[in-house]
Amino acid sequence: MSTSIRFSGLARxxxxxxxxxxxxxxxxxxxxxxxxxxxxYTLLSLHRPLGIxxxxxxxxxxxxxxxxxxxxxxxxxxxxxxxxxxGSHVLLYALMIAMPLIGWGMLSAxxxxxxxxxxxxxxxxxxxxxxxxxxxxxxxxxxxILLFATIxxxxxxALLHALILRDSVWPSMVSFRRTERDLx
Amino acid sequence: xxxxxxDRPGEPGIxxxxxxxxxxPLVLGLAFIGAAGWFSxxxxxQSTLMNTFQAVDGLHPGFRRNHAKGMCVTGWFESSGxxxxxxxxxxxxxxxxxxxxxxxxxxxxxxxxxxxxxxxxMALRIMPPDGAEWRMGINDIPVFPVRNVSEFNTxxxxxRPDPRTGKPDPARMGAFVTTHPETAQAIALIKSRPITxxxxxxxYNSLDSFLFVSPNGTTTPVRWAMVPEQxxxxxxxxxxxxxxxxxxxxxxxxxxLARAPLRWHLMITPAEPGDPVADPALPWPSSRPQxxxxxxxxxxxxxxxxxxxxxxTYDPLVLPSGITxxxxxxxxxxxxxxxxxxxxxxxxxxxxxAITPAMIRPGEKT
Ligand code: HEM
Ligand code: HEM
Numbered sequence: 001m002s003t004s005i006r007f008s009g010l011a012r013x014x015x016x017x018x019x020x021x022x023x024x025x026x027x028x029x030x031x032x033x034x035x036x037x038x039x040x041y042t043l044l045s046l047h048r049p050l051g052i053x054x055x056x057x058x059x060x061x062x063x064x065x066x067x068x069x070x071x072x073x074x075x076x077x078x079x080x081x082x083x084x085x086x087g088s089h090v091l092l093y094a095l096m097i098a099m100p101l102i103g104w105g106m107l108s109a110x111x112x113x114x115x116x117x118x119x120x121x122x123x124x125x126x127x128x129x130x131x132x133x134x135x136x137x138x139x140x141x142x143x144x145i146l147l148f149a150t151i152x153x154x155x156x157x158a159l160l161h162a163l164i165l166r167d168s169v170w171p172s173m174v175s176f177r178r179t180e181r182d183l184x
Numbered sequence: 185x186x187x188x189x190x191d192r193p194g195e196p197g198i199x200x201x202x203x204x205x206x207x208x209p210l211v212l213g214l215a216f217i218g219a220a221g222w223f224s225x226x227x228x229x230q231s232t233l234m235n236t237f238q239a240v241d242g243l244h245p246g247f248r249r250n251h252a253k254g255m256c257v258t259g260w261f262e263s264s265g266x267x268x269x270x271x272x273x274x275x276x277x278x279x280x281x282x283x284x285x286x287x288x289x290x291x292x293x294x295x296x297x298x299x300x301x302x303x304x305x306m307a308l309r310i311m312p313p314d315g316a317e318w319r320m321g322i323n324d325i326p327v328f329p330v331r332n333v334s335e336f337n338t339x340x341x342x343x344r345p346d347p348r349t350g351k352p353d354p355a356r357m358g359a360f361v362t363t364h365p366e367t368a369q370a371i372a373l374i375k376s377r378p379i380t381x382x383x384x385x386x387x388y389n390s391l392d393s394f395l396f397v398s399p400n401g402t403t404t405p406v407r408w409a410m411v412p413e414q415x416x417x418x419x420x421x422x423x424x425x426x427x428x429x430x431x432x433x434x435x436x437x438x439x440x441l442a443r444a445p446l447r448w449h450l451m452i453t454p455a456e457p458g459d460p461v462a463d464p465a466l467p468w469p470s471s472r473p474q475x476x477x478x479x480x481x482x483x484x485x486x487x488x489x490x491x492x493x494x495x496x497t498y499d500p501l502v503l504p505s506g507i508t509x510x511x512x513x514x515x516x517x518x519x520x521x522x523x524x525x526x527x528x529x530x531x532x533x534x535x536x537x538a539i540t541p542a543m544i545r546p547g548e549k550t
Contacts, residue, residue: 030220034229036333036517041501041509044519110526111496119316119505130495134531148216152209159208163201 006172008068014061015173021054022096026148033141048103049116055100062093074167088154095147101125102143106136228334230524233517236337240344241292246534248497249525251305251321253296254288255434255539256491259445259482261310267452267477270404271396273506275312276477284309285482286493287383287437290323295538298433300379306388306410306448307498308480316504321518322388322410326377328464329370333517339367370465383437384446385414392500392518393461393510396452405455405510407468410448410480414440434539438485445483452477462511487541495530497522 007015025047032043073082107114108124110133115121126132162170221227237249244252260282267276275281289296290303307321330336342360346353361368380386388410395403440446451474460466488494501509501519509515 027216027219030216032520034221034227034231036228036230036233036520038509038513038516040520041516110530112499113315113317113502119314121315128495130530133495134527137527138531148213152213155212156205156209159205163205164198 005071005168006175007070008064010064011061011068011070012173012176014057014064018054018057018061018096021050021057022147023151025050025054025099026144026151029144045115045117048107048114051100051103052116052122054096055104058093058096058100062097065093071168071172074169076165076167085157088150088157091150092147092154095143095150099140099143099147102136102140106133106140109133109136228337230520232337233333233521234524234528236340237292240340244292244294245532246529247292247294247537248288248529249521250292251288251290251307252292252294253538254286254305254307254488254493255437255544256486256488256493257285257287257437257441257482258484258486258492259283259285259480261308261450261478261480263478264476266475267396267450268399270398270406270452270454270475271506272399273318273396273504274314274316275310275318275504276506277312279312281310281312283311283480283482284492286488286498287434289433297430304383304386304388304433306383306386307493308410309493309496309498312504316506317502318504318507319498319502320390320500321498322390322408324377324380324386324388325374325391326389327370327373327467328391328514329367329374330364331366331463331465332513335364335367336514336517339364366463366465373467381436382433382440384440385412387411388448391464392515393455393464393512394503394515395508395510396454397506397508403508405459405461406452407455408450408452408477409474411451413447413449413479431538431543435543438539438544441483441485445481447482448480450477450480451475462513464512464514485544487539487544488537489534489541497526499523 006012028043028047028050032040032047035043073085077085104114104122105126108126109129111128113121114124126136158170158173161167162174217223221229234249241249241252248254260280261275262280263276263278265276265278270276286305286307288305288307289298290305296302304324305321306324307319309317309319311317330339339360342356343352345351361371390408393405393407396406397403453468453472453474455461455468456472459468459472486492499519499522500515503509
């Protein structure tokens with residue numbers, strides 16, 4: 001933990017960029033999996049590269065998080081709440097790395113080319129195997145629901161800090177204004 | 185435990201602020217299940233189509249939900265170079281692309297008896313060395329009976345067996361056809377198609393239209409057909425009631441492949457202005473010039489059980505760079521449905537199919 005009161009600039013930019021990307025992926029995902037209209041192809045063609053972009057950004061973000069310590073949670077928070085906050089953050093990191101890997105892995109197992117754009121494909125990362133394909137396809141759905149539920153809790157907790165507790169948590173990620181207290 | 189901060193003067197009270205904390209996630213949650221179709225019971229989804237196939241053909245775990253009775257074949261595609269100006273897909277260039285194919289009968293019954301007039305299909309996975317593969321599933325009828333997926337669903341449901349007679353109810357089909365004149369016309373064309381003696385001398389049509397993208401980016405709507413080199417023979421009546429005959433289309437194909445490789449020409453038809461690209465129920469004028477894009481050679485048969493054509497799907501939207509979807513709405517629906525069918529069957533235990541390895545082995549070349 002550090003004494004800074006805000007997340008680093010890179011952390012804040014990645015947080016909000018990826019929030020938009022991941023929510024887009026979740027909405028695109030559940031819509032395309034229940035449509036047989038022309039949007040199915042368009043959305044799936046977007047879903048694959050956007051998901052891989054999330055994987056790459058998540059790796060940058062994890063490295064940044066390990067190198068640049070985040071601001072500590074306020075002392076006013078009981079230990080159990082702090083543990084819940086940390087646990088949910090670990091889960092969010094795990095899922096934003098696992099979801100794209102499962103997407104990529106299931107297409108590999110299902111013997112689909114993993115098309116990014118035009119002629120650019122990713123290589124398969126798993127052997128062709130029908131049971132593996134079916135398992136990963138279902139896992140992709142269930143973990144997406146878990147990811148969405150975790151995001152909703154995360155959002156509710158953030159709003160609680162912003163509107164009710166009014167502590168340092170909300171500005172530590174939301175504020176983009178430069179203040180003297182950013183300086184070491 | 186710390187006390188909650190007091191309300192600040194001029195700001196909404198604690199109750200309102202608590203309501204916001206709950207309402208924002210709630211609205212987002214409702215939007216999510218809305219996107220997943222919970223508030224649109226009439227949305228035609230992948231599950232709707234799977235339920236339709238099950239209502240018509242019954243449930244056959246492990247098998248494809250449509251075109252369930254089939255057999256794998258292998259060979260290669262050799263381009264003539266003549267389609268290179270229309271599409272930059274590398275398989276049209278000077279390469280030889282291995283092929284994994286599948287011949288099948290339309291319908292979801294994996295043990296149905298072969299009969300001359302049943303719709304036959306050829307599915308191909310053409311795999312040029314650079315990995316830009318092209319998958320297709322093509323049928324031996326001249327046009328598709330319907331224009332879009334919602335009509336497909338209603339039409340297919342109309343063919344479901346009546347529980348009392350075990351046969352489709354002609355009144356149901358009649359009602360659909362009267363309200364869909366384009367289906368009536370399409371069925372007339374389908375019924376009057378020449379029926380050949382088997383898979384080997386049959387012509388298979390894309391029915392759907394796609395866009396070919398040329399090296400300089402020009403797009404051309406196209407349809408195509410696989411036209412056999414094998415002489416066309418009219419079908420002679422066959423006793424398909426006898427046990428020997430129930431798989432005759434497949435056993436004939438196995439025998440033919442054991443004798444010699446079979447060849448088809450990939451004939452591409454570019455559209456001309458005004459041709460109905462978005463409507464697979466309408467034929468294009470037969471006077472359209474065709475381009476002979478290359479030769480498909482098939483030289484070996486394998487059972488679906490343990491064969492190379494089972495553990496993936498011939499998704500018509502697995503396309504190489506140089507081929508893209510057109511305004512035809514059917515391929516996207518097929519892509520979505522084939523993915524769901526693959527997911528279902530991949531998670532199920534598959535009993536042996538009708539065309540077993542033992543039926544093929546005696547005829548196989550070594
Ligand atoms: C953060 C990353 C990702 C998220 C949040 C995500 C989310 C989703 C969701 C919510 C669904 C719908 C599941 C259902 O309702 O059954 C879905 C389906 C799917 N996703 Fe992802 N996904 C991600 C990454 C990927 C990647 C990287 C790929 C492939 C490279 C991929 C390929 C697919 C495919 C093929 C489907 C199924 C389409 C179908 O069943 O027809 N996903 N995804
Ligand atoms: C909306 C309309 C259609 C639906 C819902 C549909 C559905 C299906 C399904 C679920 C399968 C099984 C896929 C698998 O498990 O791998 C299948 C197979 C097949 N379909 Fe369609 N289909 C449609 C239209 C067409 C059209 C227009 C054609 C021909 C041009 C076609 C040709 C084929 C062929 C050849 C196969 C067998 C592929 C193989 O041998 O594995 N289908 N269809």
